[in-house]
Amino acid sequence: MxxxxxxxxxxxxxxxxxxxxxxxxxxxxxxxxxxxxxxxxxxxxxxxxxxxxxxxxxxxxxxxxxxxxxxxxxxxxxxxxxxxxxxxxxxxxxxxxxxxxxxxxxxxxxxxxxxxxxxxxxxxxxxxxxxxxxxxxxxxxxxxxxxxxxxxxxxxxxxxxxxxxxxxxxxxxxxxxxxxxxxxxxxxxxxxxxxxxxxxxxxxxxxxxxxxxxxxxxxxxFFSTNMHNDLCPYRPYYDKGQFIETPGEGEGCRYKIGCKGPVTWTDCPLRKWNNSTSYCVEAGAPCIGCSEPGWPDKFSPFYEEVPNLTSAIIDPTKLGTGIFGATLAGIGVHAVRRSLRRRKEVEENE
Incomplete structure (x- = not known):
């Protein structure tokens, strides 16, 4: 083109x-x-x-x-x-x-x-x-x-x-x-x-x-996509209820170490830094929300879990505890939200 x-x-x-x-x-x-x-x-x-x-x-x-x-x-x-x-x-x-x-x-x-x-x-x-x-x-x-x-x-x-x-x-x-x-x-x-x-x-x-x-x-x-819902490569771990407890150790969603992705709008996972080498979450740290107004006060402490930033529909801390239905609900809600967002975008462009 x-x-x-x-x-x-x-x-x-x-x-x-x-x-x-x-x-x-x-x-x-x-x-x-x-x-x-x-x-x-x-x-x-x-x-x-x-x-x-x-x-x-x-x-x-x-x-x-x-x-x-x-x-x-x-x-x-x-x-x-x-x-x-x-x-x-x-x-x-x-x-x-x-x-x-x-x-x-x-x-x-x-x-x-x-x-x-x-x-x-x-x-x-x-x-x-x-x-x-x-x-x-x-x-x-x-x-x-x-x-x-x-x-x-x-x-x-x-x-x-x-x-x-x-x-x-x-x-x-x-x-x-x-x-x-x-x-x-x-x-x-x-x-x-x-x-x-x-x-x-x-x-x-x-x-x-x-x-x-x-x-x-x-x-x-650059700033119309949600870090957690749309771009985070660790979103599948969230849906499965698999979290890391210590920065830089293991594989899993970064929510429990303070990730602010659910309220952060940025495309960092697509762009990265240092010749597209890496960015905060990929390096093992949580997203600290630095694209948003009110940072850092509204997003501190950076490495502590903040429950009120998660979806009101499902508590991610309860995922992975054997409640298979909750995991499916999390995945289903995510899919519906994406579908509604895409439909809205199509309608706005028509």
Whole structure:
């Protein structure tokens, strides 16, 4: 199938970003080369651990070298994701780096994408080049044609916003709303952000493909599937009532060690990290729900069973205790729920 703006998002959703990038890389390159406007990128870092920058720098399919040198936009001769300004991995530093930021604001040759990593805090907690981070953000937002918040911190506040939150840390969208700014923010949560999601989102913005967002500003192409019901490879163990009791030991559902999959919407099992090597659950840990608002407070303790997160229809802790009917009920309910969901999706698309 030929890649177009209209089917861009559908193909990403159907294939997963890694398979999509591999299959349609040449089409993406062609679409970007046809684009008349070069999109300049400024990447700002607030209060965070810089893990999202590291995740992006470790992009493997296509790898970071390909992104920076091979995929060019229009007749600019410039690559798709080489930021004009990026504090942590920019070659320039000091006043020269700040000059690049000012050039980005001028927008003399193309449109502008603003990427924000990390929380926004009360004045005085994060100062860069003698100016509070809040001012940097508000100034850049004025000029941005598209805004992307990457990672749990920049989207929903993450660990810096956890109780007692002494710096009044918050995500970008909440900060802009507080400041009376109504510009749309594309939220790419997870801790850290998944590099595939970022690269695909940038490509979609640049070629003009509409990125449909959910109620939390997350692209539906990445965050419309339930971790537990739709994608978890350990779901069959749940239906059989087979659970592991200690992280990393044995085979089984991770519910008893605190898995938050039933209330988590993400496609991590399709995407994974580090060249699609693994992700939390596959490594033996529970899903900690880092794609969701309210994380980490609403999902803590990470390694303790949380009964109120399970299905109200069947108690998974009672599965596997010899009640064969309960196991069948769990499987049956799961099948019915999937069937209803598919029917709803078909009706919505008609």
């Amino acid at each position: 030929k890649l177009t703006r209209r089917n861009f998002v559908k193909l990403v959703s159907a294939l997963g970003a890694s398979a999509f990038l591999t299959t349609y890389k040449s089409d993406i390159v062609a679409a970007l080369e046809e684009n008349k406007d070069y999109w300049h990128i400024a990447w700002l870092n607030g209060g965070a651990c810089t893990g999202c920058t590291i995740s992006f720098a470790q992009t493997a399919d296509p790898d970071i070298l390909q992104i920076l040198t091979e995929i060019l936009v229009g007749n600019s001769g410039l690559p798709i994701v080489l930021p004009d300004y990026m504090e942590t991995i920019h070659l320039a530093s000091g006043s020269l780096a700040e000059e690049f930021k000012e050039k980005w604001k001028s927008g003399k040759a193309g449109k502008r994408i603003l990427i924000v990593e990390g929380v926004i805090q009360d004045p005085g907690y994060c100062v860069i080049a003698g100016k509070d981070f809040r001012e940097h953000v508000l100034d850049a937002v004025r000029y941005a044609d598209a805004i992307i918040a990457v990672g749990q911190c920049a989207t929903f506040g993450g660990i810096p916003a956890a109780k007692p939150n002494p710096t009044n840390a918050k995500g970008l969208a909440d900060f802009l709303k507080e400041e009376g700014v109504s510009k749309e923010v594309i939220n790419l949560p997870l801790c850290p952000v998944n590099a595939d999601q970022l690269v695909v989102t940038l490509a979609a913005v640049i070629i003009g493909a509409k990125v449909e967002l959910d109620d939390y500003g997350r692209p539906k192409m």
